[in-house]
Amino acid sequence: MSTGQSDAKVKVEVVEEIVIRFAGDSGDGMQLTGTQFTTTSALVGNDLATFPDYPAEIRAPAGTLPGVSAFQVRFASTDIHSPGDAPDALVAMNPAALKVNLKELKKGGLIIVNEGNFGKIDLEKATYTYNPLESSDLDGFQVVRVDLNKLTREALAGLGLDTKSTLRCKNFFALGMTYWVYSRPIEPTLKWMEGQFKKRPELVEANQRALKAGYNWCDITGVFQTRFEVPPAKLTPGKYRNIMGNQATAIGLIAASRLANLQLFLGSYPITPASDVLHDLSKMKQYGVVTFQAEDEIAAVCSALGAAYAGNLAVTTTSGPGLALKGEALGLAVMTELPIVVIDVQRGGPSTGLPTKTEQADLLQAVYGRNSEAPLCVLAASSPSDCFAATVEACRIALEHMTPVILLTDGYIANGAEPWLLPEIEALKPIKTSFRTNPEGYLPYSRDPVTLARPWVKPGTPGLEHRIGGIEKADGTGNVSYDPANHEFMCRTRAEKVARIANHFPEATVKGAQSGKLLVLSWGGTYGSVAAALEHCEKQKHSVGWVHLRHLNPFPRNLGELIKRFDKVLVPELNLGQLIRMIRDQFVVHAIPFNKIQGRPFMTSEVIGAIEKELG
């Protein structure tokens, strides 16, 4: 390895896209590193998608396989929808990271590996009985061995930082290297460091030095013969920002409260992967948001219901186990016909399951998981940025139809990021809400003839004092009623009210073939993987149609008709088959399940495989 300025000519290769994965110990700052790479790539103008994958334990024993934390970024000069299947490049900070991630790397892919962490004990922690760097494991890959520990120490020499603090900067040395290899500017990250470590100037200096040193090291040593360039993507013109799903959800809630001109109330109990929505909104008090960290999930939803009763835009955020606890209160929301929005950021289950991993297995719980006949509206967001629009729509439906709404997102889109074409605020439709104030002829359970929504009355309004509750209501007056015929009438009316929501959102559209042999029917967070698979199919001239659902209860009005145009329907889901049951229940259909339940999103290749199998 030469140490002087290399004179070897470095080749620059322009490529359409790259998938890179940063992997290390949970203490190595891989999520931060990946996020910085993402932000920089966004600023360069690439389209991108990310897949953060981190362990449930805050700090699993250092250096072990369960402690590996990874962040995958795909950046491209074309329009992309998923973080990609196999990485082109892997940054491995220790043996465990190498072991866990190597099998997914593309053949011939680039491995930047920190050989400084391959001592005997490091290897043992990763359950290696040999040193993989010296073995045939890495045959067929392009391996760049660097001692990040040593190089970072050298770069930071003279700063007077202790060893531990010094070594904590090594992720930025690695990031600097990847910036060089993929021709990214280092300035945005340098600037970010200034803000991030504002109160610790010595850390600004240390991290900046590490980043620059990593970048320059590539320049000087000539280890890499090739640099890659991924030109900006030809995205729809406009202003963009990089956004994660949970962020988009939080902003969506603020936007909805402004569109409805209502105070926003969030009652929530911390749970992975939903907590960030609570964190974000807690920081946005100037928007008039009331955030309430309740004593438990039940109190969270009940406080939201109280706030809805008092006239707020009321929301509770949670994940699957929390939704289970909220069931009874949601029944009360159905009975009292109050508008509340429940956001379930789905994670692997059952029980505690895989808290940091993704899944789509709360669909049936959301649609059916309450005692008796308790219909409510269920929506699902399809991508990180779509969480914004989906959240606004969930609020709109709740408020305009006086009904609880459950919005399903998932860990994958909640933590994943993508560029977001910022919507024009002026173009967002106001949410129609009105509070009844006229006492004349007031009946708490009278109904809007179109939506069947009942009037919303704020306590505090003179002359409209009334009582509501969970006991069956008499039609009109809302008084307690045990009348058998009234009960049936009210059950049917509540069902009809939810069914009629379908008259107020657009019909589903089919992408690709409009009729024929095969329709792919997907929903929620699998959008990206399925979109990429369908693009591939189109290139292959396969005849296949695709419908992606946002509305799961009620379904779009024309869904049955669309399904009828195809011989078979393939339903890919990250569960053991939930949408497929609902489809089979409502329509006569030859439906084929395609399921994965590994806590991870679909790979595009898996969806392509399933489609091609059905096409024969």
Add this chain to the structure above:
Amino acid sequence: MNATTLTKKDYKSDQDVRWCPGCGDYAILNAVQGVFAELQMDRAKTVIVSGIGCSSRFPYYMNTYGFHTIHGRAPAVATGIKLANPELDVWVVTGDGDALSIGGNHFIHALRRNVGLKVLLFNNRIYGLTKGQYSPTSLVGAVTKSSPNGAMDNPFTPVSVALGAGAAFVARTVDVFGKHLQETLRETAAVKGSAFVEILQNCNIFNDGAWMHVTDKDIKDDHVVELRAGQPLRFGKELSHGLRLRGFEVEKFQVGTEGGAEDCINWNPSTPNPGLAFAMAQLNEREMPVPLGVFRNVERANYEQSVHAQIAEARAKLGNGDLKKLLHSGDTWTVS
């Protein structure tokens, strides 16, 4: 009487009251309506929230805003209402099972936070609505439908639980002591933070006489001690007895023979330390008198006010939050 003056009748809803004849809940309803009329409570701004149980039917009978929620959750719903609109006067009506069993968590947390709610707990030491199972306030040995051989669980003293949760206002009264009940309600209505009132209530169907020792004319004087701020703790016919402190124990004594009147504890519900209030709440009711009145009355930061103060502070510092700015925050770039 001027035209806008409301009478007790104005606080009655048009619904038939459906408690068993003779139930103590009637007297409580009557007292609440009376006090509300006396205080000319704004019906539009009053919200009564309840859980599930006989007691929790209460809101249906009041001509105010009312929300009959689900079992145990009334304090949580009420917290949401109060946070959403601090202007409202929010009362919670609950039972011993509702508040202390299924809803124990919400109960303690509402009091801990000092949300501006008035919590009335109707303690009949039984599950009335479900027809007579033992409750978390039933005594050890209580024979009920679900404890035919006697209950084995040590009971909660609701006042102790409330004090333990840090409640700023804690009182106890009795369904049939009309005057005391009204007086307590009046005092409760004036509280800014959480107010907790245990109302000893007779369920004449499933647990008749549970509070006999407190209410029976012949014996009550020996079994009740009134807590009055600034007054010595005296009880018994002709106030023959007093309560004094020995170490951390409260003991009773005959005034005159066993000690002087000056030995009696002089009641102060507003001491910084709730220790004595707790000791009074823990008196063994078989041997010692049952304290009625205000156990505790201190001022603490009010939760909903603190919440809205933080919002106001953020707005004063940052303006009212511009949606466009929020959307465009973070690193943005333009594609042309």
